[in-house]
Amino acid sequence: MNRKIVAAVLLAAAAGTAFAQDKVLRVVPHSNLAILDPIWTTAYMSRNHGYMIYDTLFGTDEKSQIKPQMVESWSSSPDRRLWTFKLRQGLEFHDGKPVTSEDVTASLARWGKRDAMGVALFTFVERMDTPAPDTFRIFLREACGFLLEAIGKPSSNVPFIMPKRVAETDAFKQIEEHVGSGPYLFKRDEFKPGDRAVYLRNPRYVPRKEPPSGSTGGKRVYVDRVEWNLALRDAQAQVNALVKGEVDILEQPSFPLIPGLKANPEIVVYSYSPVPLQYMARFNHLHKPFDNVKVRQAAMAAFAQQPFLQAQVGVQELYNTCPSMFTCGTPYASSFGTEIQSKSTMRKAQELLKASGYDGTPVVLMKPTDLAAIDKLPDVAAQLMRQAGFKVDLQAMDWQTLVGRRAKKDAPDKGGWNMFLTAWQGPDIWNPIANAALDTRGEASGWFGWGKDDKIQELRARFMRETDDAKKKKLAEEIQARAFEVATHVPLGEFDAPLAARKNISGHFRGTGNFYWNLKKN
Amino acid sequence: MAAPRAGPFFFMLTFILRRLLATIPVLLIVAVLVFLMLRLAPGDPAAILAGDAASTEQIARIRAGLGLDRPIVVQFGIWAGNLLAGDLGESFYYKMKVATLIGQRLEPTLALASLTILIAIVVAVPLGVVAAWRFGGWFDRALMGFSVLGFSVPVFVLAYMLIYVVSLQLGLLPVQGYQRIADGFWPFLRHLILPSITLSVIYIALIARVTRASVLEALGEDYIRTARAKGLPEIRVLVRHALANAAVPIVTVIGIGIALLIGGVVVTESVYAIPGLGRLTVDAVLARDFPTIQGLILFFSFVYVLLNLLIDLSYVFLDPRIRY
Numbered sequence: 001m002n003r004k005i006v007a008a009v010l011l012a013a014a015a016g017t018a019f020a021q022d023k024v025l026r027v028v029p030h031s032n033l034a035i036l037d038p039i040w041t042t043a044y045m046s047r048n049h050g051y052m053i054y055d056t057l058f059g060t061d062e063k064s065q066i067k068p069q070m071v072e073s074w075s076s077s078p079d080r081r082l083w084t085f086k087l088r089q090g091l092e093f094h095d096g097k098p099v100t101s102e103d104v105t106a107s108l109a110r111w112g113k114r115d116a117m118g119v120a121l122f123t124f125v126e127r128m129d130t131p132a133p134d135t136f137r138i139f140l141r142e143a144c145g146f147l148l149e150a151i152g153k154p155s156s157n158v159p160f161i162m163p164k165r166v167a168e169t170d171a172f173k174q175i176e177e178h179v180g181s182g183p184y185l186f187k188r189d190e191f192k193p194g195d196r197a198v199y200l201r202n203p204r205y206v207p208r209k210e211p212p213s214g215s216t217g218g219k220r221v222y223v224d225r226v227e228w229n230l231a232l233r234d235a236q237a238q239v240n241a242l243v244k245g246e247v248d249i250l251e252q253p254s255f256p257l258i259p260g261l262k263a264n265p266e267i268v269v270y271s272y273s274p275v276p277l278q279y280m281a282r283f284n285h286l287h288k289p290f291d292n293v294k295v296r297q298a299a300m301a302a303f304a305q306q307p308f309l310q311a312q313v314g315v316q317e318l319y320n321t322c323p324s325m326f327t328c329g330t331p332y333a334s335s336f337g338t339e340i341q342s343k344s345t346m347r348k349a350q351e352l353l354k355a356s357g358y359d360g361t362p363v364v365l366m367k368p369t370d371l372a373a374i375d376k377l378p379d380v381a382a383q384l385m386r387q388a389g390f391k392v393d394l395q396a397m398d399w400q401t402l403v404g405r406r407a408k409k410d411a412p413d414k415g416g417w418n419m420f421l422t423a424w425q426g427p428d429i430w431n432p433i434a435n436a437a438l439d440t441r442g443e444a445s446g447w448f449g450w451g452k453d454d455k456i457q458e459l460r461a462r463f464m465r466e467t468d469d470a471k472k473k474k475l476a477e478e479i480q481a482r483a484f485e486v487a488t489h490v491p492l493g494e495f496d497a498p499l500a501a502r503k504n505i506s507g508h509f510r511g512t513g514n515f516y517w518n519l520k521k522n
Numbered sequence: 523m524a525a526p527r528a529g530p531f532f533f534m535l536t537f538i539l540r541r542l543l544a545t546i547p548v549l550l551i552v553a554v555l556v557f558l559m560l561r562l563a564p565g566d567p568a569a570i571l572a573g574d575a576a577s578t579e580q581i582a583r584i585r586a587g588l589g590l591d592r593p594i595v596v597q598f599g600i601w602a603g604n605l606l607a608g609d610l611g612e613s614f615y616y617k618m619k620v621a622t623l624i625g626q627r628l629e630p631t632l633a634l635a636s637l638t639i640l641i642a643i644v645v646a647v648p649l650g651v652v653a654a655w656r657f658g659g660w661f662d663r664a665l666m667g668f669s670v671l672g673f674s675v676p677v678f679v680l681a682y683m684l685i686y687v688v689s690l691q692l693g694l695l696p697v698q699g700y701q702r703i704a705d706g707f708w709p710f711l712r713h714l715i716l717p718s719i720t721l722s723v724i725y726i727a728l729i730a731r732v733t734r735a736s737v738l739e740a741l742g743e744d745y746i747r748t749a750r751a752k753g754l755p756e757i758r759v760l761v762r763h764a765l766a767n768a769a770v771p772i773v774t775v776i777g778i779g780i781a782l783l784i785g786g787v788v789v790t791e792s793v794y795a796i797p798g799l800g801r802l803t804v805d806a807v808l809a810r811d812f813p814t815i816q817g818l819i820l821f822f823s824f825v826y827v828l829l830n831l832l833i834d835l836s837y838v839f840l841d842p843r844i845r846y
Contacts, residue, residue: 034615042573172583192626193616194805195797232698232795240697400808404566407581436575
């Protein structure tokens, strides 16, 4: 088995040497790659690594539609409780073994223990079986309306298909072997964390015939080798390297440097994502003052989106206000029930706070000083809350301290917190199941902030069961309206984070992620 | 018959052994302090590893998987036991042996530190000697002015200026990156020239000042007057008599400089994208990667102790009056 992997790598390496250095695509990713198991963590870098070496059953195209990828055909029974899927012919892992339905069911089972949508889906799954090597079936206890959405989801955690022996790893332990059936092979021996990750074209990969779109379509690879430069993390140094031609693509150039890049005739700034990212303010529902819904509503009313976007993004063409809790431009987005924020004024916020019985408890607001992508948001939040009448204790810390602290349920004066702000990629919040802030199961589980609302939970349960698209849309609206009513969190507007590439790189396409197929280096 | 008298070599050997043994309690104290401080510092490695959308339950399971739910004493016992067996542990973040991680990053850091110190010595020592020789003259004043500038200009400002002029405008050297020496000497050197020049400026300023002060002091001594009275050429007076007698403080500063360079070149490594130990340290701290931080600090402590020992030993050769 290992010999076959080595042979595949050698084959790919030999092919690589036949082409010149020009066929090496040099990429500066948006962050460091540390964890190589995209099911174990939700980190976007691990997800992007996953897209390089694994394939998926379904994908999401640039119009947010679910399309088949490894699956050739599928059907469901009239009661929608039995789903049958047939795999495409010619699917092979990097070690030369065929992808079988047993690999698929093992991979889905592991993913179903970690991913929020996967966990939700597996509450419906009665069992899975594999009547043929290229066929698998999912038996549901009752019909649910998001099966394809879940297994075709484009963002973390993506249900990547791994060999059965790898997928049988405990879901809470990281995998040790990195063999997939995706368009690239991972060069484990060249991986140096914090330095570089290397991928070689998978010569065995058989792409679909359709053109690429999002995470679907033909994943044709026109370069022999992709190198992720993990050491180059200084924003100005990244731009210098791109301008000089030492790297080909910057995944996420810093906002203030984008106008300069656009002015350079050798550089293309490309908005690849059809859906934007969204900023979000999250309350801690467990402690004063935000254990009081009226106080949360007052803060929500104070948070006009424009000041956040202006301060954080600055480049006007890259941001938009969006009243919805679901990413604007996606099927469930609407302005239904959003008036408390979208039609509010500071005077209204002040009145709401006065009426709430707020006793002057300071709001512990955490500010990450080292995360340029969101570091200005807390200053704006603090200022707006002070204007509304809040006392704010703005505490500066590094992002990793914030990440550790937000998991604590202690009171704010005992190391806990009241509010933090973050950013989400569109697909992670574009429906009521994926959107972690709408998990209102309270302390028992759920996302940091631990909001509790039985009505939202009941509506989410109905949404999961609903199979009619129009009714699902209506339920999503009701969930959103209720979420605004109880102020689970506050959407703070949306922004685009384009990539920058040398002009000789062509074949860019739209999709909700950083994908490195279809790209040509001329 | 009388026992043979112990010679200077024996005393030197005893001194080295004594100093090496003294590193054990130093490293032990460092190990305990680092371990405790990391456990008391804010931040949770499990929450960082789990990602943004993880639930508190998932984080708790990861914490248990890392062994961080055990009492601190138990955690320390496990780590210390592995350490005694020569195992620095496994990185939480990268799932690699800490020793392997340090090994991967050692070459870039050593290369950068060596070239920086080499440039600094080659430039600073002659400058300092000439400035002392021409004390109070225009050259001396210019060197003092340069020293102030060298200390004052932040490393990243100098780095960006050099990149702009040398790389972007003149296209002479690469903007960023590191090439291993195994990939060819010239590519290796090309990638190190700008970072080394950037870093060496502050060390040139420091070593030149110390050299100037030491040589100046030596030039006032009687043996210099005697040497000149004997009619020795001025260059010989300066190098063989003044500089040789002023060497102890200069070597001390150079030694400290090497130690600082090995652990503290984060900014330069970031701007020039050099995957060295400084960058690894920062990444490990930000990720609360306890085993890696512990391993790195122990490694740095050992290097500091070793360099101090080498500096002390060099005194014997530089100043015959010094004996251990």
